[in-house]
Amino acid sequence: MSESRRNFLKSAAALGAAIPAGAAAQSKPAPQADHEKQHAQHMRTATAAAQQRPYMFLSQTEAAFLDAAVSHLIPKDELGPGAKEAGVTSFIDQQLFGGYGTMARKYTQGPWPEGTPQQGYQSPLTPAAVYRAGIRDANNHCRKTYGKSFDALSRAQQDEVLKGLDGGKIELEQVRAQFFFNMLLANTVEGFFADPVYGGNRDKAGWKLVGFPGVAAVYTTFIEKHGVPYRAQPVSISDITQKIAQVDEHGHAIHVMLDDKAGV
Amino acid sequence: MATKLKPVDVVTVGVGLTGTILAKELADTGLKVVGLERGRWRDTDPDFAMPGAHDELKYVRRHELMQDLSKETLTFRNAMSETALPMRSLGSFLPGEGVGGAAVHWGGLTWRFLPWDFETKSRTLARYGKNQVAEDCTLQDWGVTYDELEPHFDRFEYLYGISGKAGNLQGKIIPGGNPFEGPRSREYPNPPLKTAYSSALFAKAAQAMGYKPFPVPTGANSRPYKNEYGATIAACVYCGYCQFFGCEMGAKASPQTAVLPALMQNKNFELRTLCNVVKVNLDSDKKRAVSVTYVDSRGREFEQPADLVLLTSYVLNNTRLMLLSGIGKPYDPVANTGVVGRNYAYQTPSSVTLFFEDKNFNSFMGAGGLGLAIDEFNGDNFDHSGLGFIGGGFMQAGSNGARPIEVRPVPAGTPRWGSEWKKAAAKYFNRSFSITIQGACQSYRTNYLDLDPTYRDAYGLPLLRMTFDRHENETKMSAWLTNKAAEIAKAVGPAKMNVSPRTGKYTIVPYQSTHNTGGAVMGADPATSAVNKYLQSWDVPNVFAVGASAFPQNGGYNPTGTVGALTFQALEAIKTRYLKRPGALA
Numbered sequence: 034m035s036e037s038r039r040n041f042l043k044s045a046a047a048l049g050a051a052i053p054a055g056a057a058a059q060s061k062p063a064p065q066a067d068h069e070k071q072h073a074q075h076m077r078t079a080t081a082a083a084q085q086r087p088y089m090f091l092s093q094t095e096a097a098f099l100d101a102a103v104s105h106l107i108p109k110d111e112l113g114p115g116a117k118e119a120g121v122t123s124f125i126d127q128q129l130f131g132g133y134g135t136m137a138r139k140y141t142q143g144p145w146p147e148g149t150p151q152q153g154y155q156s157p158l159t160p161a162a163v164y165r166a167g168i169r170d171a172n173n174h175c176r177k178t179y180g181k182s183f184d185a186l187s188r189a190q191q192d193e194v195l196k197g198l199d200g201g202k203i204e205l206e207q208v209r210a211q212f213f214f215n216m217l218l219a220n221t222v223e224g225f226f227a228d229p230v231y232g233g234n235r236d237k238a239g240w241k242l243v244g245f246p247g248v249a250a251v252y253t254t255f256i257e258k259h260g261v262p263y264r265a266q267p268v269s270i271s272d273i274t275q276k277i278a279q280v281d282e283h284g285h286a287i288h289v290m291l292d293d294k295a296g297v
Numbered sequence: 298m299a300t301k302l303k304p305v306d307v308v309t310v311g312v313g314l315t316g317t318i319l320a321k322e323l324a325d326t327g328l329k330v331v332g333l334e335r336g337r338w339r340d341t342d343p344d345f346a347m348p349g350a351h352d353e354l355k356y357v358r359r360h361e362l363m364q365d366l367s368k369e370t371l372t373f374r375n376a377m378s379e380t381a382l383p384m385r386s387l388g389s390f391l392p393g394e395g396v397g398g399a400a401v402h403w404g405g406l407t408w409r410f411l412p413w414d415f416e417t418k419s420r421t422l423a424r425y426g427k428n429q430v431a432e433d434c435t436l437q438d439w440g441v442t443y444d445e446l447e448p449h450f451d452r453f454e455y456l457y458g459i460s461g462k463a464g465n466l467q468g469k470i471i472p473g474g475n476p477f478e479g480p481r482s483r484e485y486p487n488p489p490l491k492t493a494y495s496s497a498l499f500a501k502a503a504q505a506m507g508y509k510p511f512p513v514p515t516g517a518n519s520r521p522y523k524n525e526y527g528a529t530i531a532a533c534v535y536c537g538y539c540q541f542f543g544c545e546m547g548a549k550a551s552p553q554t555a556v557l558p559a560l561m562q563n564k565n566f567e568l569r570t571l572c573n574v575v576k577v578n579l580d581s582d583k584k585r586a587v588s589v590t591y592v593d594s595r596g597r598e599f600e601q602p603a604d605l606v607l608l609t610s611y612v613l614n615n616t617r618l619m620l621l622s623g624i625g626k627p628y629d630p631v632a633n634t635g636v637v638g639r640n641y642a643y644q645t646p647s648s649v650t651l652f653f654e655d656k657n658f659n660s661f662m663g664a665g666g667l668g669l670a671i672d673e674f675n676g677d678n679f680d681h682s683g684l685g686f687i688g689g690g691f692m693q694a695g696s697n698g699a700r701p702i703e704v705r706p707v708p709a710g711t712p713r714w715g716s717e718w719k720k721a722a723a724k725y726f727n728r729s730f731s732i733t734i735q736g737a738c739q740s741y742r743t744n745y746l747d748l749d750p751t752y753r754d755a756y757g758l759p760l761l762r763m764t765f766d767r768h769e770n771e772t773k774m775s776a777w778l779t780n781k782a783a784e785i786a787k788a789v790g791p792a793k794m795n796v797s798p799r800t801g802k803y804t805i806v807p808y809q810s811t812h813n814t815g816g817a818v819m820g821a822d823p824a825t826s827a828v829n830k831y832l833q834s835w836d837v838p839n840v841f842a843v844g845a846s847a848f849p850q851n852g853g854y855n856p857t858g859t860v861g862a863l864t865f866q867a868l869e870a871i872k873t874r875y876l877k878r879p880g881a882l883a
Contacts, residue, residue: 106714153805
């Protein structure tokens, strides 16, 4: 058995447990059930593919730092997967490789005085370069303080470092610690909640957490059902382009409702 | 060396909300009109088509429909004592780029400014005396009254198919509408949108306190509507992807849905996209524009001669092009002379967020402008005696479509990250809503626009420099208004609430409002205004600068309805008077 095949089966099995119980247990007319089966199959394939994707920008060291860091920013807990499990490191990798990381649509001419907080982003570094410098500096801090790189620290030590970067207790050499931390936090939140097409929000973990249905349906009737929660299986852009999810004549998602009796 | 092109009658610099209307109407009279647009062609299909239209990262965070700052931005500082630095990243406001301009990604709210707003100075002085106004406040009347603008408001609302409920029909107060609005000649063309749960709770509490809630007027259309140009605007489906997005349904009023279908059929109109105007060329005595110079997407420079030059880009670019071209005297805040760049103002938004344990609002649903509002605390609708400020704002609660990257309300005191944050974000995403306040912003001697001495755009031209901060009048007003909103919020009965008045220095970082105003303000006096009441340059009468650049200060409403009315005001003057006898109108 090839390595990729083994990984596929491993991740498919892991994901099986993550399919919402409601989705599997519901008894529905045949086409709907088929649709859900297709959807689950698609999710396994897509997740496996995402997990195998090599990084375009990040080094293995940088990826290890991010995996560890984002798992504190949005941790895995009783509410569900965290940022690491949702693929936020992949998301950040793709963002840094692309237009965001290189400031393709931003003003990049100098001079570059630091400016006031009110004047916003004034770094001569692109976001890609901020991550490169920030991770290197943070790891150097960890080696100096604890004798290990960030990803090898205990959870408690990692938490201490992140709080130091956030609160200004730790200063970095090449970038302002708070500047780096804020960028990391903003991108982590983006990766957790953006459409899965960008490599994060795997299995729509972010959307399921907050109850966001993703690509919208027509809500013309439901908007007036005051106080009645609308609970749907979230739909992503690729669910529609790959015909996993059904659409109406204008291309809006036809949501599969969750059989959730939990109340509001 | 620029290639000189065949002369045309009219050039519009920018093909957005104002440019499309003026181009359409003037092309209809038989004039040859060229629309020059720095961005690309965009239309409902394919640019806003499903499912890609529902992509929060792309549109809200990566600003797909907004200005490409790599080519051009502005510099910003809070005060003249600071060095302005470039806005490297979009934040506080989001100018558009491309056909349709910011009216593609706007939120749809379409207000008429109050009659008081057009006569802010004279009415404030008459009621309170000059001590009510800060010494450095450059408050002024618009040189036009609400009554003069009423037919133009009406025309714009019917063109864009605005959904709303009249509150004052020819002087008669109509229950269910806004009793504070100026008299309108007829009802809105379309009925209001449906009511969201949050709006219903807000309105019930407000009503019990004696206020008179009414539906926010909006360009998210409540039913299919065919306008005078034969364009059909579809009915909104409350999908929640409205502001920051193009509408996949063609249900949001915009140049694409309301004007371009007819304009693009007109043989007298030629659209040139990816063409960036860098200068309006004047004759030797600087009294007449003879042409505009633009650079196309292949780097070629052209000179387009025209009899009439209409500056129809965003507020900031209207002002910048006037400064770059020498149209009107640049404002000097030290000497207090000149007009171009003077009276730059903004908005003073604030909010109260209500958190509930047991109520679900399906916050991801909604439409731009879907909400119920009260106007008791706007303009001069309440007695300002002893309050130490002037102006106000409307407040509303509604559902405009929460998406979780941008909208993740958590109660104050919640950590920014970690398990506790995650728990709160999960709990309150659908169990909260906000009362938002559109606070006004007055103009001040030290808030202005000029050309930056250091930073340049991709064409080597100086960037616009913005010098702006909030003043005590705005901070006091925001505290007072937000407290009024908090009283209503308390009556709704949330488990927790965040009360967030606008405080401290203005920062260009977080998104606040794309309601920049002023810089080429209108008025009756050429010493304090760049354009007359018809939006015509005092100095170069064949140039009109149309848009919110003409607002002498900003009111407590979204600006688009008033921008639409001013567009028709300018248009009527051009059609009925200027074309017959070109020259100064005032």
